[in-house]
Amino acid sequence: MKHLDVIVVGGGHAGAEAAHASARMGAQTGLVTMRRADLGVMSCNPAIGGLGKGHLVREIDALDGVMSRAADRAGIQFRLLNRRKGPAVQGPRAQADRKLYREAMTELTAAQPNLAVIEAEVTDLRLEAGRVAGVILADGSEITAKAVILTAGTFLNGVMHIGDQRAAGGRVGDAPSVRLAQRLRDLEPRIGRLKTGTPPRLDGRTIDWSILEMQPGDEDPVMFSFLNRRPFVRQIACGITHTNESTHEVIRANLQRSAMYGGHIEGVGPRYCPSIEDKVVRFADKSAHQVFLEPEGLDDHTVYPNGISTSLPFEVQEAYVRSIRGLEQVKILQAGYAIEYDFVDPRALSNRLELRDLPGLFLAGQINGTTGYEEAAAQGLVAGFNAASNSLGRAPVTFSRTESYIGVMIDDLVTRGVSEPYRMFTSRAEFRLALRADNADQRLTPLGLAAGCVGEERRGAFEEKMARLGAGRALLESLVLTPKQANERGLRVNQDGTKRSAFELLAFPEIDFAAVSAAFPELAEMPEDVSEQLSREALYANYIERQKLDVEAMRRDEHWEIPEGFDYEALPGLSKELRGKFGRAQPRTLAQAGRVDGATPAALALILAHLRQRKRAGQA
Secondary structure (H helix, E strand, O other): OEEEEEEEEOOOHHHHHHHHHHHHOOOOEEEEEOOHHHOOOOOOOOEEEOOOHHHHHHHHHHOOOOHHHHHHHHEEEEEEEOOOOOHHHOEEEEEEOHHHHHHHHHHHHHHOOOEEEEEOOEEEEEEEOOEEEEEEEOOOOEEEEEEEEEOOOOOEOOEEEEOOEEEEOOEOOEOOEHHHHHHHHHHOOOEEEEEEEEOOEEEHHHOOHHHOEEEOOOOOOOOOOOOOOOOOOOOOOEEEEEOOHHHHHHHHHOHHHOOOOOOOOOOEOOOOOOOHHHHHHHOOOOOOOEEEEEEOOOOOOEEEEEOOOOOOOHHHHHHHHOOOOOOOOOOEEEOOEEEEEEEEOHHHEOOOOEEOOOOOEEEOOHHHOEOOHHHHHHHHHHHHHHHHHHHHOOOOOOOOOOOOHHHHHHHHHHHHOOOOOEOOOHHHOOOOOOOOHHHHHHHHHHHHHHHOOOOHHHHHHHHHHHHHHHHHHHHHHHOEEOHHHHHHOOOOOOOOOOOEEHHHHOOOOOOOHHHHHHHOHHHOOOOHHHHHHHHHHHHHHHHHHHHHHHHHHHHHHHHOEOOOOOOHHHOOOOOHHHHHHHHHHOOOEHHHHHOOOOOOHHHHHHHHHHHHHHHHOOOO
């Protein structure tokens, strides 16, 4: 019988990131997948990043993860979204070549020490003394481990729908995981159904590109990894077209033939990535919806029409797609479909992503009710770190919502649960001015270094960067002007008698680094990457200073840990409803308790008083 420290089940985005994270921690890790060639498969759209999602990828990179590096190597069009807005809400995004991304992930996995890929199907979990102790494979063989990470994606009882046709599967061409799904239902009763969807894939050779608007990438592309500076492969443009009234007419006439509106699907779909049927119904006043035509690779003629996912019958898909400008003669290579699958209520998890009632079993990705590659990979990172820590007897690696989008997501999931597939947005973060994509390494690489999950290449690059930023900021803060001197040098500030350093002057929106540099010749030689980063930090410095009080208040509440099994029934001042909600959510800190639906200041005061009483009695 083979023994490992950690077993990861599933080779998708969550599984790959979990396996790499565990191996980087020093745990002997096995990644069990049906096919080695499917590592890093992009099952849906061929893109990484976006608003909120790009922040997650940058944070994964700051912790030496692999999604960022694979995306950079496969990126065929890079765009920084919200470029005209402030840095806090800008999100890097890349159109990716599916084949190149899969190849990059395969190469990175092969090069990772402590990580072995095992081609097999996991059909059961091995239990010992009330905890998970390994997996059982389809051939009856067993692999023991101190921790198992389940990253099943859409494969648990996966069912695909095209109109009234149903087929079992986790994605086109791949069978679902039925036996493992049933085993999990036996062990964890808090399981529900969700759904997602995908558009038809088009033959790019049959699209009339000559009449379409084309969208190129950025001239100065922003990479995902802090270690990279420029794209690795040739860059391309995407096409833009729109649905129209004819398109909507076809869809309205066939609504009852869609799997969703025909009553064939019980799972709830993502509100922020609706099917074209949903768009036509929910936004009946709109006469057109934008469609991005995204090439799936440099040597692949398949095109992904982003914006028209569907579960309508094939002949209806063909009719509405051909009503769209530029697609009148298009050939559909693969029909769009909806897929529903099992997920576990994430409130059953700790903030380490371990099932509270089944120690040793960690969950990551769509199995926790999320949608998107980036959300999955970020969860895989957290699960990988903590499964390895569990196995090696180290302290857990946890993330606060005050310091990362990863922390925001994990806290949202385990505290609030999901009623639809969870997607990351910048608006979910209370402290997004501080949690920018550009400073992810400054926020999280020190945490990674302390946890022992950051390699020497990144350590060296990070320490060099911080030294350069430190020297640059010291220089900016040493250069000081009175208001009169500032105005004489072309820097318009209030004549309030307050002296300001060059760093403080950069906080004025109308003053950029070029203006400050013209006023101070000493700044002429400052490297561009240093001046850009310090300009962003200066812009937000005053706001972040004001936010520090709110951050400290939240951190104080996070320091009040609530013991496992805390008896809310022993607090007679709590309503029956809140006792039930707290009991189900099992918040681990007072801050988490405050985010449970319906929590009141009075209820938190009762819990805090009880915690203080326990502390005084030496029970905390």
